[in-house]
Amino acid sequence: MRNLEIATLFHEIADLLEIKDDNAFKIRAYRRAAMNLESLTEEIEAVAARGGLADIAGIGKDLAAKIRQALETGRMAYLDELRAEIPRGVVELMAIPGVGPKTAKLLFQQLQVDSVETLESLALQGKLLGLPGVKQKTVDNILKGIQVVKAGRERMPLGRALPLAHELVRILEQLPEVRQISLAGSLRRMRETVKDVDLLVTSAQPAKIMAVFTSLPQVSEVLLQGETKATIRHREGIQVDLRVVEPDCFGAALQYFTGSKTHNIRVREFAVRKGLKVSEYGVFQEATGTRIAGAGEEEVYNAIGLPYIPPELREDAGEVEAALEGRLPHLLTLSDLRGDLHAHTNWTDGHHTLEALIEAAQRKGYEYIIVSDHSRAATVAGGISEEKLLEQIGRIRALSKKYPKIRILAGSECDILADGSLDFPDRALAQLDIVVCAIHSRFKQDRAGMTARIVKALSNPYVHIFAHPTGRLIGERDPYDVDMEAVLAAARQYGKALEINAQPSRLDLNDHHARQAKELGVKLAISTDTHVLDQLDNMALGVAVARRAWLEKADVINTWPLDKLLTWAHKSRPKVA
DNA sequence: GCCGTTTTCGGCCCGACTGTTTTCAGTCG
Numbered sequence: 001m002r003n004l005e006i007a008t009l010f011h012e013i014a015d016l017l018e019i020k021d022d023n024a025f026k027i028r029a030y031r032r033a034a035m036n037l038e039s040l041t042e043e044i045e046a047v048a049a050r051g052g053l054a055d056i057a058g059i060g061k062d063l064a065a066k067i068r069q070a071l072e073t074g075r076m077a078y079l080d081e082l083r084a085e086i087p088r089g090v091v092e093l094m095a096i097p098g099v100g101p102k103t104a105k106l107l108f109q110q111l112q113v114d115s116v117e118t119l120e121s122l123a124l125q126g127k128l129l130g131l132p133g134v135k136q137k138t139v140d141n142i143l144k145g146i147q148v149v150k151a152g153r154e155r156m157p158l159g160r161a162l163p164l165a166h167e168l169v170r171i172l173e174q175l176p177e178v179r180q181i182s183l184a185g186s187l188r189r190m191r192e193t194v195k196d197v198d199l200l201v202t203s204a205q206p207a208k209i210m211a212v213f214t215s216l217p218q219v220s221e222v223l224l225q226g227e228t229k230a231t232i233r234h235r236e237g238i239q240v241d242l243r244v245v246e247p248d249c250f251g252a253a254l255q256y257f258t259g260s261k262t263h264n265i266r267v268r269e270f271a272v273r274k275g276l277k278v279s280e281y282g283v284f285q286e287a288t289g290t291r292i293a294g295a296g297e298e299e300v301y302n303a304i305g306l307p308y309i310p311p312e313l314r315e316d317a318g319e320v321e322a323a324l325e326g327r328l329p330h331l332l333t334l335s336d337l338r339g340d341l342h343a344h345t346n347w348t349d350g351h352h353t354l355e356a357l358i359e360a361a362q363r364k365g366y367e368y369i370i371v372s373d374h375s376r377a378a379t380v381a382g383g384i385s386e387e388k389l390l391e392q393i394g395r396i397r398a399l400s401k402k403y404p405k406i407r408i409l410a411g412s413e414c415d416i417l418a419d420g421s422l423d424f425p426d427r428a429l430a431q432l433d434i435v436v437c438a439i440h441s442r443f444k445q446d447r448a449g450m451t452a453r454i455v456k457a458l459s460n461p462y463v464h465i466f467a468h469p470t471g472r473l474i475g476e477r478d479p480y481d482v483d484m485e486a487v488l489a490a491a492r493q494y495g496k497a498l499e500i501n502a503q504p505s506r507l508d509l510n511d512h513h514a515r516q517a518k519e520l521g522v523k524l525a526i527s528t529d530t531h532v533l534d535q536l537d538n539m540a541l542g543v544a545v546a547r548r549a550w551l552e553k554a555d556v557i558n559t560w561p562l563d564k565l566l567t568w569a570h571k572s573r574p575k576v577a
Numbered sequence: 578g579c580c581g582t583t584t585t586c587g588g589c590c591c592g593a594c595t596g597t598t599t600t601c602a603g604t605c606g
Binding site for chain 1: 578579580581583588589590591592593594595596597598602603604605606
């Protein structure tokens with residue numbers, strides 16, 4: 001059993017306890033434990049083996065025992081008892097917007113509703129009317145909510161949500177009534193997928209903002225509208241929440257509205273212990289009600305006695321503790337990057353010439369750019385033969401005279417074959433400056449086979465970077481079955497870098513694994529895997545993943561100057577005669 | 578159920594909006 005599986009069991013216990021109307025703080029304890037397990041970078045089995053379960057935040061004696069039981073028996077007796085009491089389908093009712101634990105319990109007890117389908121049929125027959133607190137409007141909302149569930153409320157990838165959100169910001173900031181505007185929520189924290197877009201505006205005239213916002217052409221439906229808060233459905237499907245506050249509350253509101261929810265709870269608990277109250281309106285002294293901060297976000301953190309915590313870290317994954325102990329990371333920024341270490345050209349499946357790639361990289365101010373086209377096994381991507389590769393290397397060397405201001409690195413995105421050998425022989429790899437390796441075939445290999453395949457590739461002295469290490473495509477393809485612990489250990493042993501692929505559909509490694517890599521001392525490369533020149537701009541998404549992974553400049557090899565990068569790249573190579 | 582340079586017991590974040598109510602419970606973030 002892995003961390004996420006145990007977390008899921010705890011979440012289910014919390015759901016069931018909510019329906020039973022159990023102690024709210026007990027429920028929160030289960031949820032917090034689940035979330036801490038989700039952000040834990042060490043394997044839970046390893047933690048249990050060294051007797052460290054109770055050291056995990058939010059896990060005490062009782063939950064540690066439940067984790068051990070699950071690890072040993074594959075079951076959790078307490079959860080089994082709860083499941084026997086309340087059918088699975090009742091929990092699923094809570095997925096309907098507007099239906100929470102109280103309503104689910106009411107429906108189950110009064111009408112024996114135990115599935116979304118049953119609920120829909122009873123609602124259509126008018127049989128919900130007459131339940132306490134249920135009139136036609138509630139029935140309508142439930143039916144509407146069921147449609148939302150059926151449509152599948154999938155989360156939108158960051159790379160799609162960001163441009164759409166920036167468009168709304170550009171429109172709203174034109175309004176003279178808008179003083180300040182910012183993205184908030186999970187989008188500001190740069191999570192890889194988002195459920196909705198959160199916008200925060202300060203204005204002395206909220207009514208005007210509300211009116212304009214809810215009647216934008218991008219709005220397909222107004223879901224909720226109050227005096228200072230509105231929720232709409234964007235024509236591209238995602239929900240957008242807008243909140244308007246007074247200008248002097250901007251910092252407090254931004255802090256509150258950025259979340260995460262668990263981070264905020266953490267911060268507010270900490271404030272309470274200091275006799276302070278934090279809300280979206282400011283930081284107040286509990287005793288006197290005096291407001292001591294609110295206009296700026298940094299000021300809000302400082303008033304509570306914390307340094308500013310960057311949005312990407314606000315997941316209650318140890319950042320508050322790190323802030324208190326003065327060991328927050330100095331997160332890397334986009335401008336720290338000196339080059340791109342994964343890019344294609346029209347020699348394989350890129351859409352541009354070598355020269356166009358070089359010139360685009362130069363315009364970005366890069367010190368170096370790699371040319372890493374596909375190897376012969378990647379037939380669908382037009383992979384090139386060894387002869388063609390040598391020809392390309394010659395071309396690159398010739399072009400470096402034409403472009404003296406940027407170093408053109410000869411590279412390859414070389415396939416890792418099913419047996420773990422590389423698609424080019426060592427004699428060819430030895431000609432390259434940087435070798436990127438990747439898996440593009442035989443995704444369905446079993447776990448042991450896939451792990452051995454990758455570990456073998458990483459042991460090759462000519463390999464430098466392992467690209468998109470899990471192979472997942474967000475929302476499309478699951479990662480291949482591989483023991484990431486073993487891959488990370490091999491990367492450390494052989495001194496290889498793992499890639500954070502910045503393609504919006506990949507973001508691979510993800511934030512979790514990248515943080516794990518850093519903790520093990522494995523270096524990362526943030527690369528765009530550019531096929532079309534515009535994609536060089538995706539670097540910002542890769543940086544977002546890196547920041548969420550607590551990465552600093554020193555952790556990322558393409559922040560290094562060229563000479564340091566090349567020294568690192570060539571130190572493991574056998575000396576050629 | 579967790580947790581403690583105030584506490585091993587008694588706390589545990591805070592407010593907006595909706596639908597149903599004449600003051601509030603439920604839901605959401």
